[in-house]
Amino acid sequence: MTETHVQHSRGPASAASPQPAGGPSAPGGTAGVVARRRLRRSLLHLVLAVVAALYLSPLLYMLVTSFKTSAQAGSTTPRWIPSPVTLHAYRTVLGATDSPVLRWLLNSVLAASAHTALVLATATPAAYALARMRFWGRTAIFTAVVATLFVPPMVLLIPNFLIVNQLAWVDSLPAVVVPGAASAFGVFFLRQFFLTLPGELEEAAEIDGCNRWQIFVRVVLPLTKPALATLGLLAFLANWNDFLWPLYVLLSPESLTLPAGLANFQSANTIHYDLLMAGAVIASVPVLLLYVVAQRWVIEGVSRSGLKG
Amino acid sequence: MVQRLKAGPSAAQERRPRGGTPPRAVRHRWWTPYVFMAPYLALFLTFVVAPVVYGLWISLHDWDINVPVKPFVGLDNYRELFDPDGVDGPRFWRAMRATGVFTALSVPLLLVVPLLVALLMNGRFRGRTLYRAVYFAPYVLGVAVVGLLWRFLLDGNIGLVNHYLGLLGLPDDLQWTTDTPAAWWGLVLVTVWWTLGFNAVIYLAGLQDIPAELYESARVDGANAWHRFRHVTLPGLRPVALFVVNSTLLASANMFGQSYLITTGAPADETKTAIYLIAETGLRRFEMGSASAMSFVLALALMAASALVFRIFRERQEDR
Numbered sequence: 287m288t289e290t291h292v293q294h295s296r297g298p299a300s301a302a303s304p305q306p307a308g309g310p311s312a313p314g315g316t317a318g319v320v321a322r323r324r325l326r327r328s329l330l331h332l333v334l335a336v337v338a339a340l341y342l343s344p345l346l347y348m349l350v351t352s353f354k355t356s357a358q359a360g361s362t363t364p365r366w367i368p369s370p371v372t373l374h375a376y377r378t379v380l381g382a383t384d385s386p387v388l389r390w391l392l393n394s395v396l397a398a399s400a401h402t403a404l405v406l407a408t409a410t411p412a413a414y415a416l417a418r419m420r421f422w423g424r425t426a427i428f429t430a431v432v433a434t435l436f437v438p439p440m441v442l443l444i445p446n447f448l449i450v451n452q453l454a455w456v457d458s459l460p461a462v463v464v465p466g467a468a469s470a471f472g473v474f475f476l477r478q479f480f481l482t483l484p485g486e487l488e489e490a491a492e493i494d495g496c497n498r499w500q501i502f503v504r505v506v507l508p509l510t511k512p513a514l515a516t517l518g519l520l521a522f523l524a525n526w527n528d529f530l531w532p533l534y535v536l537l538s539p540e541s542l543t544l545p546a547g548l549a550n551f552q553s554a555n556t557i558h559y560d561l562l563m564a565g566a567v568i569a570s571v572p573v574l575l576l577y578v579v580a581q582r583w584v585i586e587g588v589s590r591s592g593l594k595g
Numbered sequence: 596m597v598q599r600l601k602a603g604p605s606a607a608q609e610r611r612p613r614g615g616t617p618p619r620a621v622r623h624r625w626w627t628p629y630v631f632m633a634p635y636l637a638l639f640l641t642f643v644v645a646p647v648v649y650g651l652w653i654s655l656h657d658w659d660i661n662v663p664v665k666p667f668v669g670l671d672n673y674r675e676l677f678d679p680d681g682v683d684g685p686r687f688w689r690a691m692r693a694t695g696v697f698t699a700l701s702v703p704l705l706l707v708v709p710l711l712v713a714l715l716m717n718g719r720f721r722g723r724t725l726y727r728a729v730y731f732a733p734y735v736l737g738v739a740v741v742g743l744l745w746r747f748l749l750d751g752n753i754g755l756v757n758h759y760l761g762l763l764g765l766p767d768d769l770q771w772t773t774d775t776p777a778a779w780w781g782l783v784l785v786t787v788w789w790t791l792g793f794n795a796v797i798y799l800a801g802l803q804d805i806p807a808e809l810y811e812s813a814r815v816d817g818a819n820a821w822h823r824f825r826h827v828t829l830p831g832l833r834p835v836a837l838f839v840v841n842s843t844l845l846a847s848a849n850m851f852g853q854s855y856l857i858t859t860g861a862p863a864d865e866t867k868t869a870i871y872l873i874a875e876t877g878l879r880r881f882e883m884g885s886a887s888a889m890s891f892v893l894a895l896a897l898m899a900a901s902a903l904v905f906r907i908f909r910e911r912q913e914d915r
Contacts, residue, residue, distance in 0.1 A: 327720060330715070330718075330720065331720070331722070333715075334715065334722075334726050338726055338729045338730070341729060341730065341733075341788070342729060342732070344744055344745070344748055344755075344788070345732075345733070345744075347748070347755060348744050348747075351747070360753055361753065362752065362753050362758070363758070364753075364755050364758050407634065408634040408635040408638055409635055411630075411631040411632070411634070411635070412631060412632050412634070412635035412636070414631060415627075415628040415631035415632050416632075419623060419627065419628040419631070420628075421625070421628035421629065424628070427632065427636070430644070431639065434639075434643050434644075436898070436901065437643075437647065437894070438845065438848075438849075438893070438894040438897045438898065439849070440849065440869075440870050440873060440890045440893055440894060441646070441647060441650050441887075441890045441891055441894045442642070442643065442646045442647070442650070443870075443873065443874065443877065443878075443886075443890060444650060444653060444873075444877040444878070444883050444886050444887045444890060445645070445646035445647075445649040445650040445653060445887070446642060446646050447877070447878055448649070448653070448660065448883070449641065449642065449645065449646060449649070451660065464638070464642070465638075465642040466642075467638055467642075468635075468638040468639050468641070468642035468643045469643075470639075470643075473635060492622070497623075498623040498624075498627050499627075502631075523735055523737075526737065527735075527736070527737025527738065527739070528737075529737065529738045529739050529851070529852045529855075530851050530852065530870070530874060533855075533874075534874055534878040534879075544739065545737055545738070545739030545740075546739075548739045548740070548743055549739060549742075549855065549856060552742075552743055552746065552856060559747050559753075562743055562746075562747065563743075563744070563747065565743070566740045566743045566744055569737075569739065569740050570736055570740050573735050573736065573737070574732070574735065574736075576735075577728075577732065577735045581728045581731075582724075584731075584735065585727065585728070585731055585796050588731075588793060588796050588797065589796045589797055589799065589800030590800070591797070591838075
């Protein structure tokens with residue numbers, strides 16, 4: 287969305303000296319500048335491409351290893367092409383009864399989806415009220431919500447475990463779905479978005495006889511779709527990848543999410559790197575697919591989280 | 596940056612003060628806003644506000660989840676943390692030291708390397724979006740996958756890292772997962788690889804918000820590239836940098852998964868971070884009073900560090 291700025295800011299295009307507009311003075315100089323610029327640019331591309339390839343190579347090696355035999359995966363001379371190519375690791379991982387990877391995958395999908403829905407359903411109306419309505423206690427509530435962005439999360443760990451235990455949620459999915467949805471980030475993020483919406487549409491809808499709820503649902507929400515998509519994606523990813531909390535609050539093998547399951551899986555299969563990498567690939571594929579499809583919104587959401595509106 | 600919706604008919608209306616209620620607020624019943632707030636507030640009170648108070652209360656008790664009697668012990672749990680001859684004290688400060696070492700090593704790298712990446716990406720060239728997506732990609736994987744993968748790559752005997760170090764004629768027998776200081780550098784390397792894209796993307800958004808006119812007038816004044824970076828780019832990044840410094844500091848001080856999966860705290864709990872110890876003490880050994888006390892000491896240390904960062908940024912601003 288800021289593509290238009292880009293050409294003016296620092297970078298190879300504008301770093302080169304201003305070009306003469308043509309005319310009698312030194313046509314050879316212009317050619318020199320263009321050539322130099324082209325050289326710089328291909329050099330930049332070369333550097334970026336090499337670094338990007340190196341950067342992704344660990345992920346490629348993970349994929350490659352998952353198609354090896356155990357002996358090959360543990361060999362001291364690493365090979366980038368498995369021979370023979372085998373699905374042995376996947377068959378073992380998916381068939382293991384003590385580590386039900388498919389069940390973990392299902393749990394992760396359910397937990398992350400439910401968490402996302404809960405975040406959107408609670409944060410959206412709250413953020414809207416904070417942005418657009420006048421009521422007693424509004425400033426106090428908003429201040430309290432923002433203040434918790436500065437509370438280091440580790441102080442919540444032990445008491446939340448006890449609260450979740452009181453609710454009899456330990457070792458079940460609600461434990462990894464609900465508490466995290468209390469985070470202040472969603473409310474803060476959406477409030478900033480609502481403040482940028484022009485108020486005229488809401489005023490017009492009121493004149494047409496809509497009540498506040500109808501205005502919210504029919505006028506405001508359709509305009510909020512991009513922000514909701516972004517927040518939803520961030521919430522899904524955060525929940526999918528959450529590690530410490532599920533590791534301690536989920537206990538039995540069939541109730542684990544993928545990250546907690548993989549950690550147990552690692553301690554049970556320390557030397558079987560083919561199995562471990564197959565498990566890691568299974569855990570990565572869903573989020574990587576989501577990322578490939580929705581990369582723009584994820585990155586946009588993250589970059590906006592750093593800018594206070 | 597956020598103002599993408601230009602649907603408003605008049606420019607004057609758009610320039611309405613942010614942060615306040617719109618001038619002509621649409622009318623509503625007095626209880627409507629509370630209905631809108633209620634679901635979120637219920638979560639917020641139950642899982643954020645109550646736990647903070649509850650946690651303080653727990654830290655004043657000898658609290659074990661399995662023991663019905665939880666005697667009030669006042670500040671004893673805190674006192675024990677500062678007792679050099681006790682059990683919890685030395686253990687806790689060793690973990691605090693681990694958190695401190697990791698933070699001190701990782702934060703500078705996580706501030707500088709992503710800035711360099713963002714500067715490289717801040718041009719207009721083909722494939723820019725693709726590169727940005729590549730550098731961000733590891734971040735979406737989560738620490739479980741990252742930890743598993745690098746436990747393998749950093750393995751002292753069969754790991755790729757040692758193999759390629761050997762090919763380069765460097766020492767190829769470093770025990771990244773069991774020996775310090777190699778373990779520290781391994782943990783830092785993994786963290787930089789994993790989260791670099793996050794900071795880079797935020798820096799990039801900040802770079803793109805710096806008005807182009809500033810660069811042009813600097814150039815007219817004869818500023819060279821270094822001067823433009825020093826006097827236009829860096830000051831322009833200040834608001835974003837404050838966020839990046841703070842969030843990186845917090846994230847590093849919260850480091851858990853890398854240590855849990857790659858070193859399991861080895862050697863001899865040297866890389867066992869404070870949050871790791873808190874989780875083990877409270878949620879494995881169920882000494883919840885002691886673990887809560889630890890979490891509040893750690894939180895206070897972090898808030899002090901954050902406050903210091905804010906002050907440094909404010910002072911710099913006044914200098915100018």
